[in-house]
Amino acid sequence: MMRMSSLQALHQNMRQIGIETQRFEVRVGAAEFACLFSVAANPYCLALTTRGQHPQFCRFDVRPGYIISNYLGENYGPLRDALYVDGRAGEGLEGARFLAQLNDVIPHVAQQGRILQPEEIVRVHPNVDDADRPYFDRWERRGQGPTERNLQKTRIILGDDARTFSETNRVSSIWSQLPTNRAWR
Structure with a gap:
């Protein structure tokens, strides 16, 4: 070690x-x-x-x-x-x-x-859901709110504040294959 x-x-x-x-x-x-x-x-x-x-x-x-x-x-x-x-x-x-x-x-x-770009982040973190969609698109209400995997991806790419926002407001982050140039706030 x-x-x-x-x-x-x-x-x-x-x-x-x-x-x-x-x-x-x-x-x-x-x-x-x-x-x-x-x-x-x-x-x-x-x-x-x-x-x-x-x-x-x-x-x-x-x-x-x-x-x-x-x-x-x-x-x-x-x-x-x-x-x-x-x-x-x-x-x-x-x-x-x-x-x-x-x-x-x-x-x-x-x-x-x-700092890393979204496509670099998902390459480094192989367990991220839908790695082919690294770009933040929008927030959306879905069912019971965000899944744990969606929250994990949100935190890894956008940070703790975005994850907290997602959890608090019960909205899921939606991701795109193409750069959107959209901020999460």
């Missing part, structure tokens, strides 16, 4: 400016990564997408205490390919070493303009 102190510092700064998601770029070894950090659901999520001709996607659950497992699992192959690391050519890829290097380059300061 690796404690990611940089994610903790970044999250503290994100709270100060009132955001739940942050996008940033880092370089580890020979690879550049576009990163997405989201605290909109438990566990928190850190997603890395390699930059270059053949992008690879890796997702890490961030547990309480900003802990990420050293075991790379299905992330091993994409990371090995991105880092040009192979057991026959010098140093092999080790989870603890990679995460320590990553921790060293994650920014500690969030930037307001680097």
